Amino acid sequence: MPVSPAYRPDPRFFDLGPDYADAVKAAEFPKHILRHRNDRAAAEVGLETLSDAEWIAHLGRFEPLPGQPGPIAMRYHGHQFRTYNPDLGDGRGFLAAQMRQVDASVDRPQATSARGASDRLRLMDLGTKGSGTTPWSRMGDGRLTLKGGVREVLAAAMLEAQGVPTSRALSLVETGEALERGDEPSPTRSAVLVRLSHSHVRFGTFQRAAYHQRADQIETLVEHVRALYHPQVQPGDAPGLLAAIVEASARLTARWIAAGFVHGVLNTDNLNVTGESFDYGPWRFLPHYEPGFTAAYFDQFGLYAFARQPEAVFWNLTQLAGCLKLVADAGPLTDALNGFGPAYIRHLRTAFLDRLGVKSLGEAADQRLVDTTLALLRDKGEAVRWEPLFFDWFGGFSSSARALSGPRGKVWQGEAFDAFRFALFEHEPECPERLENPVFARPDPEEMLIDEVEAIWAAIDADDDWSIFKSKLARIEAARTGYGLG
Structure with a gap:
């Protein structure tokens, strides 16, 4: 059985009919090389049991999953940089499937209809990028560069680790075509990406x-x-x-x-x-x-x-x-x-509290912490990067010794820092035991700055070396669990 018993197909958008989407077919690619599969995300919708061959069949060649009618290109318009464009729509992607999220707290029924009792489970989409032309492709080739796919995998992983509501990059398959692009060295390698997302219904x-x-x-x-x-x-x-x-x-x-x-x-x-x-x-x-x-x-x-x-x-x-x-x-x-x-x-107050790992003390005190954090970042300028501040001071006063003895210890001084520290120390740590995670024994946090992204791609492009990419994803996953988002 290619899908797990937890798999619950529920293609609701497909039911809306041709006024909202067009039936399409995926491109026939010369190769299918599996470069990334996100089994943790796949397990949320009952797809983690797919073999690599089944994975490529459904997420590379896009043979319909059980209970799914086949891909559709969604119709939409949009403002692009505030200029209205009525010629948009899914031009290099499509909605491949919809299914209910797994509820680990209940017994897993067999994969029949998802409708009825399981409606309370979140509806999730499999959406593609680079899967071929559609009626809305205009002059585009419907493809995705492998570099673009790598970048999307990295962005989604990093944002999830920081507590941002985000789609997940479920799959990345290299497709063996040489693409011409005007804004990067060409020809370049091609790929098809599948994202797992909670709705592709856009404004x-x-x-x-x-x-x-x-x-x-x-x-x-x-x-x-x-x-x-x-x-x-x-x-x-x-x-x-x-x-x-x-x-x-x-x-x-x-x-x-x-x-x-x-x-x-x-x-x-x-x-x-x-x-x-x-x-x-x-x-x-x-x-x-x-x-x-x-x-x-x-x-x-x-x-x-x-x-x-x-x-x-x-x-x-x-x-x-x-x-x-x-x-x-x-x-x-x-x-x-x-x-x-x-x-x-x-x-914003809640997000800053979460990023600093401290409890709410009420609206006024929480806002003071946001204001002094931003003031400290502004005051330090290029001397302090964004992410290290939240890493060093995660857990509030519980991290004082760690922060002050770390590689940025000498930076943490001055009037703006004193105001920040006072505001931070007003708040009690939230789950301070998280600081025992090995992630916080490291001198530096996981970041995702453009130079590192380019270095990851350079290794893939020059030597087909995926080890740096995989190592980065592993460290991001460690950070995610370290921050208590596991």
Whole structure:
């Protein structure tokens, strides 16, 4: 049996019909070399029992998994750098399958229908990147560079280790084609990626329906998203659904900021209704505090710079709200949008507390810790990188000796540091036993700066050496468990 008894197929988006997606076929690739399989993520949906040959059959050649109808290219529009584009859609990827997440606390039934009692389990998507052309490919070749696939695997792993809601890179298969690209040395190697994600319904999915003035399609999408992803919202309550998406998006944005992460391309087709980060192209992690830091070389005006990400997400939410005006009054939608700012600040406080491993002491004290942390990073500039601050002081006062005797010990001084330390030490450590993990015996944290990413790729490109890539993923996984996210 290729799938485990925990596998529960549930292709709900497929049921919406041809107004929302088009049936497609995957490209026929000359080779299928398995470069990465994420068995921990696969176990969440009952796919960890696949042999490598079965894995490639389903996640490289895209033979349908049991109970799945075959791949579909999702239809959507979107604003790209705030310019509307009605010619988007899945152009080099598709939705391959949907299934329910495994609930380890209950007995695992046989893989029949997922509907009914298991509806309470999260619905998960298998989405592809680089799987071939679709009706929405325009002039593209529908392919993904192997380097792009490697970068996405690394980004998703690092973000998960930092507590950011993110898709996971489930599979990376090298496909044996030589691709021409204008922005990197060509020809370059090709790959197909599969991500495991909690919904690929984008803001742009609603925008397409609104563009065509299809209030009926908006109503269908509202009910689809409400029932599957935000069931606490009452049927037909479009403002309530928007409020739930606003809350989830605020949490995601706050977690990006606390991670020092810059997504790079925050277009409306790159934000989804569950507030889960996905589709990593020109991403970067901050080397040090720099509000204007950008990830994409083509972001010439810093529209999606690090500190402008909350603004960008809010702007995109306003576009979603505009679509919902076809089925709801403007007043309640505006009220829902106005919840973004307070929600973002609330989630930012929680995210910083989590990153520093300390307990909440109340709104005022928690905000003081956020403010003094940012002030310290600003004060130290290039002398302190983003990630080492959170690593050195994880656990608050419990890490004093470790931080002050470590490689950055001499940096931790000055007026800004004193204010930070006072604010930090107000808070009790959260689960201080985590500091016993071997991760915290190391002098430095796991980071994901661009020079290391390029070095990992250089070893693969020049010598087909995957050892550095695999070692990096192993260290990221150790960090994830060390921070208590295992």
